[in-house]
Amino acid sequence: MTNVIKNNIPNTVTCLNLFSGCIACVMAFEARYDLALLFIILSAVFDFFDGMLARVLNAHSIIGKDLDSLADDVSFGVAPSLIVFSLLKEMYYPASMEFIAPYLPYAAFLISVFSALRLAKFNNDTRQTSSFIGLPVPANALFWGSFVVGAHDFLVSENCHPVYILLLVCLFSWLLVSEIPMFSLKFKNLSWSTNKISFIFLIVCIPFLIFLGISSFAAIIVWYILLSLFTRKSK
Numbered sequence: 001m002t003n004v005i006k007n008n009i010p011n012t013v014t015c016l017n018l019f020s021g022c023i024a025c026v027m028a029f030e031a032r033y034d035l036a037l038l039f040i041i042l043s044a045v046f047d048f049f050d051g052m053l054a055r056v057l058n059a060h061s062i063i064g065k066d067l068d069s070l071a072d073d074v075s076f077g078v079a080p081s082l083i084v085f086s087l088l089k090e091m092y093y094p095a096s097m098e099f100i101a102p103y104l105p106y107a108a109f110l111i112s113v114f115s116a117l118r119l120a121k122f123n124n125d126t127r128q129t130s131s132f133i134g135l136p137v138p139a140n141a142l143f144w145g146s147f148v149v150g151a152h153d154f155l156v157s158e159n160c161h162p163v164y165i166l167l168l169v170c171l172f173s174w175l176l177v178s179e180i181p182m183f184s185l186k187f188k189n190l191s192w193s194t195n196k197i198s199f200i201f202l203i204v205c206i207p208f209l210i211f212l213g214i215s216s217f218a219a220i221i222v223w224y225i226l227l228s229l230f231t232r233k234s235k
Helices: 002-029 033-056 062-090 104-123 137-150 162-177 192-211 213-234
Strands: none
Touching: 002 033, 002 062, 033 062, 033 137, 033 213, 062 104, 062 137, 062 162, 104 137, 104 162, 137 162, 137 213, 192 213
């Protein structure tokens, strides 16, 4: 009985990730972006702890791996898609684009599709045990949630063209399945030489968190991508 309970603790936490992701989807569909972001962050916390608990309790399972991917695609694929979908429905469209205004928001679901592809790729890619190939789906979701909440007034003004958002959707969808190596924040020790990139990343994140408020997550994800690209070229 004890083993059954122990083995199901990580899956229970994964289900909490999925539950939070479902709420994030509802909030996003209702254009309550701040609450959508809050529940995406909560999902990311659960996503971190389910893997940690599986390792600590030695409670790995095939079902857990599949459940984790399903939960992640809802929390970090569908939820940000709905955030962008609702945003594109709110945005100002110039007269030349009025004919496409009812249809363009559906392009947001490219995020869901490419997030699912990213997760499937991760599950079957032995190269991603200690680092990542392509942008992790939680990072992508945090970018969109923070970006839309922090820059909402500008995004729905006449100064922001919907095509800019469409291009960002395409760029981040590509980053999800790209072959760009991206570092992980998993620390095996506290040595500077071993974790130099992670320490530099975290140090630069501090002023973002202090000065940018809710937009800091978007800035941090952009910084993460740029640092990954820089360290890739320097190798």
